[in-house]
Amino acid sequence: MAHPKENRILLKHADEDYFSTDIDCYLKYDGYEALKKALTMKPEDIRLQVKASGLRGRGGAGFPCGVKWHDLVDRKSGKPIYLICNADESEPGTFKDRQLIHKDPHQLIEGTIISSFANDVNLAFIYIREEMPLGAKILQKAVDEAHEKGFLGKNIQGSGYDLEIVVHRGAGAYICGEETGLIESLEGKRAYPRIKPPFFPAAKGVYQCPTVVNNVETLCNVVHIINMGGEEFAKIGRPNNTGTRIWCVSGMVQNPGYYEIEPMTMKELLYDVCGGPLPGRKLKAVVPGGGSMKILDTEETYKDRDGNEFSFDDIIVDYDGIMAAGSMSGSSGMMVMDDSIDILEALGNLLAFYAHESCGQCTPCREGSLWTKKITARMCTGGARDEDLDLLMDLAKNIGGRTVCPMGYSTTWPIESYVGKFREEMEAKVKSNSCGMTNFDERLIEK
Amino acid sequence: MNLSPATIDRIENTIPKYPDKRSAVMMLLHYIQDEQGYISNQAIEWVAEKLDMQPINVLSVVTFFPYYRQEDQKIGKVHVRVCRTLSCAMRGAYKVGDELSKKFGCKVGHSTEDGNVTLEYAECLAACGTGPVVLVDEDLYENIEANKLSGLIDEIERRVSAPEEATA
Numbered sequence: 032m033a034h035p036k037e038n039r040i041l042l043k044h045a046d047e048d049y050f051s052t053d054i055d056c057y058l059k060y061d062g063y064e065a066l067k068k069a070l071t072m073k074p075e076d077i078r079l080q081v082k083a084s085g086l087r088g089r090g091g092a093g094f095p096c097g098v099k100w101h102d103l104v105d106r107k108s109g110k111p112i113y114l115i116c117n118a119d120e121s122e123p124g125t126f127k128d129r130q131l132i133h134k135d136p137h138q139l140i141e142g143t144i145i146s147s148f149a150n151d152v153n154l155a156f157i158y159i160r161e162e163m164p165l166g167a168k169i170l171q172k173a174v175d176e177a178h179e180k181g182f183l184g185k186n187i188q189g190s191g192y193d194l195e196i197v198v199h200r201g202a203g204a205y206i207c208g209e210e211t212g213l214i215e216s217l218e219g220k221r222a223y224p225r226i227k228p229p230f231f232p233a234a235k236g237v238y239q240c241p242t243v244v245n246n247v248e249t250l251c252n253v254v255h256i257i258n259m260g261g262e263e264f265a266k267i268g269r270p271n272n273t274g275t276r277i278w279c280v281s282g283m284v285q286n287p288g289y290y291e292i293e294p295m296t297m298k299e300l301l302y303d304v305c306g307g308p309l310p311g312r313k314l315k316a317v318v319p320g321g322g323s324m325k326i327l328d329t330e331e332t333y334k335d336r337d338g339n340e341f342s343f344d345d346i347i348v349d350y351d352g353i354m355a356a357g358s359m360s361g362s363s364g365m366m367v368m369d370d371s372i373d374i375l376e377a378l379g380n381l382l383a384f385y386a387h388e389s390c391g392q393c394t395p396c397r398e399g400s401l402w403t404k405k406i407t408a409r410m411c412t413g414g415a416r417d418e419d420l421d422l423l424m425d426l427a428k429n430i431g432g433r434t435v436c437p438m439g440y441s442t443t444w445p446i447e448s449y450v451g452k453f454r455e456e457m458e459a460k461v462k463s464n465s466c467g468m469t470n471f472d473e474r475l476i477e478k
Numbered sequence: 479m480n481l482s483p484a485t486i487d488r489i490e491n492t493i494p495k496y497p498d499k500r501s502a503v504m505m506l507l508h509y510i511q512d513e514q515g516y517i518s519n520q521a522i523e524w525v526a527e528k529l530d531m532q533p534i535n536v537l538s539v540v541t542f543f544p545y546y547r548q549e550d551q552k553i554g555k556v557h558v559r560v561c562r563t564l565s566c567a568m569r570g571a572y573k574v575g576d577e578l579s580k581k582f583g584c585k586v587g588h589s590t591e592d593g594n595v596t597l598e599y600a601e602c603l604a605a606c607g608t609g610p611v612v613l614v615d616e617d618l619y620e621n622i623e624a625n626k627l628s629g630l631i632d633e634i635e636r637r638v639s640a641p642e643e644a645t646a
Contacts, residue, residue, distance in 0.1 A: 111497075123563045123602040154497065161508075161545045162559075162603050164616040197495045200508055202543030205601065219500035219531070221542040238498060281565035281606035288607045322564060322602075364606065366565050380564045384601050390542075475567045477599075 034304050038267070039291045040275050041251045045134035052169055054176035057137035063182055065257040069145045070190040075101075077149035081253060083261030085273035089127075090117055090208075090246030091321065091362045093350045096253075097261075100150055103233035105241040113236060114147045114155040114243045115217070116250055118170075119201055119208040121160055123322030123384055124364030127277035127289055128247040132159070132166040135251075136173035140196065142250035144182060145257055147194050150243050155194065158213055160201045171198045205388035209436045210244040211236075212390065223392040224436035246362075248277060268293045272349035276363050280305050283312065283369035294352060298344035301367065312369040316453075317343075319353050320361025322381050323441030325448035327358055358448070374453040375460055376475035378445055379407035383476060385442045393434040399426050400442045411476055415461040420450055479524040485513045489528070499529045503539055507546055516547040554589040556637045559600035559613040566602075566609035573624035574610050575599060581631055594638045 032046060033039050044050040044060055054062070069077055082097025104112060116139070120128040131139055139157075147155045159167045174196050177183045185193045204222050206212040211225035214237045229235055236242020252274055256264045265273045277291045278300065285306030292300065301307065301314065308314050317327045329343045335355045346356045353360040368377060386404035391397045403426055410419050423446050431443035450457065481489075488509050493502045503525060510521050517540050526533040540546045547553055560566075560575045575586045575597075582595050589596040605611045608620035612630060615637065619630055 120604045121602055124565055124606050125602075126604045126606050129604050160604070161543075162600065162613065165618075195495070199501075200505065201545075202504055202508070203545035204543050216504065217501055218498065219503040219529070219539065220535070221538055279607060281609060282568045287565075287609075318564075366568075366606070368568065372568060377564060377568075380562075380567050384563050387601055474572055475564065477562070477572070 034290060036295065036299065036304050037291050038275050038293050040255055040267075041131060041138065041248065041277065042135070042289075042291045045130055050135070052134070052136050052173065054137055054173070054180060057135075058180075062137055063141055063180075065254045066141050066144055066148075066182060067188060069148055069257050070188055070192065074149045074151055077145065077257065080261035081149070081256055084252075084256045084264040085261075085271065086249065086252050086256060086264070087272070087350060088246055089248035089252070089276065089363070091122070091359075093360065096245065096249055099233060099245075100146075100243060103231070104150060104243060105234045106151070108241065110240040111154070112150055112152050112241045112243065113238070114143065114150060114152040114245070115210075115213065115232075115237065116143050116155065116157040116247060117208065117210065117213060117244055118157055118159040118163075118166070118247050119205075119213060120247070120362075121162075121205045121208055121388075122362040122364055123381065124279060124281055124318060124366040125321050125362040126279045126281075127363060129163065129166065130277070130289055131247050131251055132163065133169060136169050137177070138251050138254055139170070139247055140173050140177050141182075142253045143196060144177075144187070144194055146243065146245065146250055146253050147196075148192055149253075152243065153193050153195070155196045156199050156217060156237075157196060158199050158201060158207065158217060160207070161203045164200075167198055167200050174198060204390070205384075206390040206436075206438065209438060212436065213244070214242065221390070223390055224438075226435050268349065272351055276349065276360075278348065279364045280367060281365070282367040283309055283314075283372065284367050285309060287367075292348070294347050294349035296344060297346040297348055300348050300365075305367075308369045312371060314367060315370045315372060316368045316374065318364075318366040318368075318445075319348075319356075319358050321364040322366070322384060323438075323444055324361045325358040325444045326452060327353075327356055328452045331452065333357065373411075373460065373475065374449055375407065375457045376411050378449040379404070379411050379476040381445050382407050382442065385438070389438065389442075393436075393439070395430045395433045396439045396442065399430040399439075402426055403430075403442060403446060408476060410457075410461055411474075419461070420454060420457060424450055479520055481510065482513060485509050493529070500531055500535075503529055503531065503536060504543070507536075507540065511546060516549055516552045518549060552589075552593075554596035555594045555642075556596070556634055557613075557615050558595060558597045558634060559603070560586070560598070561601070561603040561605070561609065561611050561613075562599040563602035563606075565606035566611060569609045570624050571599075571610035574612065574622055574627065577624050577627050578631075581627070582634075595634060 078101040086096045087093045207222045212222040216222035232242040275291045281287045314329045333356045382404045386400040389396045389400045427443035427446040430439045522536045526536045584590045612619045
């Protein structure tokens with residue numbers, strides 16, 4: 032159930048007993064009213080409302096949604112425009128889209144229809160990852176129900192507007208969360224990301240046509256922007272960080288879970304909402320926005336651009352607040368580590384993930400991620416060499432920014448920040464522990 | 479190719495949804511793997527012909543995506559995937575993997591000799607708040623503790639002994 036400090040807009044009904052994924056239930060709680068309202072508006076006006084709302088993308092980069100829609104989508108080429116809902120949620124630590132899809136699918140369908148209408152789209156895709164088979168079924172059922180009620184198909188609600196939504200399933204590749212990789216996959220090819228420029232989806236996306244790609248949570252927000260109006264929406268949260276965000280807190284706190292909140296401090300979120308560390312433990316570090324983001328040390332003093340110092344507890348949990356602390360809010364997946372967690376093993380765990388998920392297109396990422404995994408693994412299992420930490424940093428320097436897509440940084444940001452902030456601990460571990468991991472029972476990487 | 483009428487139906491309904499036939503390749507492979515448990519060479523050629531593709535281009539999709547299996551990687555009757563990424567690992571996922579491996583007598587990443595259970599580690603299953611999580615076929619089991627695995631093991635055994643149709 033919702034915590035009192037939450038402000039549930041997207042998840043308003045999600046966990047309530049009265050609510051189900053049926054369209055009749057959704058309609059009972061004013062479902063599809065936003066769509067009916069949107070259909071009376073001009074597509075351009077919807078785009079301007081979304082721009083006025085200040086809504087930023089919830090997938091990771093935080094790009095302003097209205098700017099993408101209004102200013103970047105190529106409307107001059109005369110080619111059909113497509114919309115893709117990116118439901119390939121796979122960033123370690125992130126599980127917000129799962130809730131939205133499984134618990135309130137019609138909100139997403141409604142958001143997708145409105146967004147498609149706003150962008151003159153007649154065919155939209157929802158690309159959902161393979162590991163959510165139930166989610167794909169729920170979405171397909173929701174699409175079918177929306178069809179029956181005349182919210183999809185030809186001449187929606189008598190407006191003359193046509194739209195079809197195709198639910199497309201992935202097959203276990205993290206790289207499909209990268210929008211151009213997703214597009215390649217949707218075209219029936221290996222999901223090798225495309226080089227930008229020229230392949231910005233808004234200009235040259237799927238089938239070389241302009242394509243709007245948005246995250247699940249972003250599209251769900253559109254429903255509420257239409258309901259309350261862009262300017263009203265912009266009053267939630269704080270400037271440049273408007274609306275609520277669903278934060279996924281996992282790892283070593285008392286009450287891990289998903290919390291839809293307006294910006295608050297790290298202390299409020301981790302202690303008041305999530306109940307603080309487990310008994311007898313102390314929080315040590317937090318990965319703020321999904322596995323690829325730089326780690327935050329709870330003991331560290333941070334400095335904002337104006338030179339003001341602030342502690343970890345005072346970091347404001349939103350796009351700009353976390354950016355000021357030198358990391359990113361990413362996909363809002365917050366992984367919390369306490370003093371029982373070995374930081375080197377945690378790094379090894381994540382590097383194993385990125386080595387597994389590198390698509391193999393670019394040499395620095397394909398070879399580099401594998402080597403970083405091997406090096407951290409040997410450091411954890413007693414085979415460390417003196418130069419290993421420097422070698423890791425050197426590899427990191429040669430991966431980030433040298434690849435087609437930003438996944439290179441997913442390998443390098445953890446290395447640079449974990450080694451940068453916890454070097455002493457890592458050196459001590461390697462020295463004191465030449466014959467194996469500290470504790471095989473609680474190991475974080477494979478033996 | 480011997481596909482059931484239901485699968486053929488799904489395939490025929492899916493292809494026209496896409497502006498370009500080739501886009502349907504992933505969905506077709508899903509349907510075929512759902513029915514046959516893996517993607518055979520014959521299936522690759524069949525899909526290629528169906529979608530006006532070259533077989534090599536279908537094969538390249540099959541080998542890229544970890545979920546598609548070829549004959550030598552066939553999944554057992556029950557597919558057990560333990561999430562091993564950081565949040566689940568911090569909460570004890572590897573121990574869960576060890577215990578299941580002991581129980582079913584197969585290494586993680588392999589199937590039991592009788593082909594009933596395939597036990598694997600999976601990368602982040604996007605349910606980190608309730609870790610460790612285990613995906614058994616299509617169903618997610620959350621908050622799994624290594625010392626309280628009996629419920630999960632019973633469920634896996636129930637699926638092993640269930641008639642073939644019920645698990646499909």
